[in-house]
Amino acid sequence: MSTGEPEAVDAFEQLGLTSYEAKVFIALHQLGAGTAREVADITDVPRSQVYSVAESLEDRGLLEVQQANPIRYRPVSVEEARDTLRDQFEREQDRAFEYVETVKNEPAGEETQEDIWTVRGRDRVDDRTVDILSQAEERIVFGTRLSELITEPIERALAERAAAGVAVIIVSRREEIKRQFAGVEGVTVEDPPAHRTDDQRSGRIAIADDDGILLSVLGGEGGETAIWSSGSLFATVLIQLIEASDEMQVQ
Structure with a gap:
């Protein structure tokens, strides 16, 4: 032009x-x-x-x-x-x-609030997921029912953390996802509980250690919306609640 x-x-x-x-x-x-x-x-x-x-x-x-x-x-x-x-x-x-x-880290003179954030749009959720996974030092739990939600950067982040000694668990009943990680050393793929049925609006969940979490749902103009928190009491409590339930049995 x-x-x-x-x-x-x-x-x-x-x-x-x-x-x-x-x-x-x-x-x-x-x-x-x-x-x-x-x-x-x-x-x-x-x-x-x-x-x-x-x-x-x-x-x-x-x-x-x-x-x-x-x-x-x-x-x-x-x-x-x-x-x-x-x-x-x-x-x-x-x-x-x-x-x-x-100035970004200067105290604002306010009471500290829990860091709970919302991010909208598939690309931005992809980026935030990679950020959270990349911070894991001990373990990762990543769950989704859709293979397209495991982008190349996310797949690479999971493989890299596994290679670094992080315990990586993928939770999905999709055969294509199981095949995708079948040959990746250090990555375990598990089925969700049998009584759980796929929610057509569910997107993905990413847990990093005990204090980083992202949960997303599909739909709306942005295609995907997620809440996430890292290094906060909210994240720690939410992870404990999820893992105490029968939705995700992670030891």
């Missing part, structure tokens, strides 16, 4: 330039070099504004100024401009996220 000037101006704005800066920069590349009058003639940037815009572009390292009468401006090469804007974007990104890193 070809990009027109309005789209290019929008893109430059996303990179931090103003609309006038983008238009002047583009105009100078069209001209090769030019005066404020020549730039104003081919853009909607007033001539009186070209001077201040050019000064700003010079500060950004995107053009050079020839001290002539009248003053002439020449843009840096496209490749140099690309590198300059990339470096500036990365610096600003670092500044922004460095600040977030400094």
